[in-house]
Amino acid sequence: MVRKVVVLTKIREIEESVGLIEENLPESFGEFSELGLIRDGMYKRLEFAVENVYDICSILNSDLNLGVPGSDGEVLENLLRSGIIDEDTFKKIKAMRGFRNIVVRRYGKIDDRITFRILQEHLSDFREFTEKIKAILDSLNDEEQDQGMQPSG
Template identity: 30%
Template sequence: MKKEDIKYKKKLIEESIQKVRSSMPKTQERFSKMGLAKDGIYKQIEFAIQNLLDALNEISSSLEIEAVSYRGIIESLHKEKIIGDELKEKLDFLVQLREVLIYNYDLINDEIAFRNMEEYLQFLEEGLKFLSSFLEGEE
């Protein structure tokens, strides 16, 4: 396992979360009118999810767990009891959110996204906690 790669991805995730938090307006109306800046927020969420999934893939590979998709990686890590039920659920949601952000961007509802943005960030932070504890256990 390349610990440095995982640490770097962790740093990128943390930076994305910070960028989103510092850019989020107070109201949904303002969020909806942000134009390209709003798109940037969505892109940072997508980027953070991608880095989290890539780090999980790195962990999975290092443990010689075979998987062909992000869902498969999460399923395998769960089956091997490396991640618990609650984290698995959150990671599954993030995979779905990533799919929407990449492939079905036109389906995003700004009102729902604004209302749930903090939850999305918390799910990413849960992933960060897992990466940190995994790295600590490997040292």
């Protein structure tokens, strides 16, 4: 049994964070580079969204009994192997984590120009992920309902 309420809450948090970033993301890099605290807030919201993506993956891995992972990478591999996520989603989630690590750990100075491009080009990855997870939850709902209708032996 998947903890659907928890997963849906995390999806709402991702959607809220991405929405706030989109609302505040200017058209030009020049404007972005001058945002100061607003730009820093976007970084924090991006970090929060990525953490929620990984939380959802971990919940699915655990609740669907896909194996005991030793790392976040193994969680993703379990989801990929079981068909919960596809190769494209697997790669996008790994890239999210890599970028998040740069933002959180501030390896050197964050290149705002690269970050701006990533925000422009990859916020839709979060939307794709949440839509796929909602579809998975719907299919699990259907399976549970079908199992509930089976006559007991």
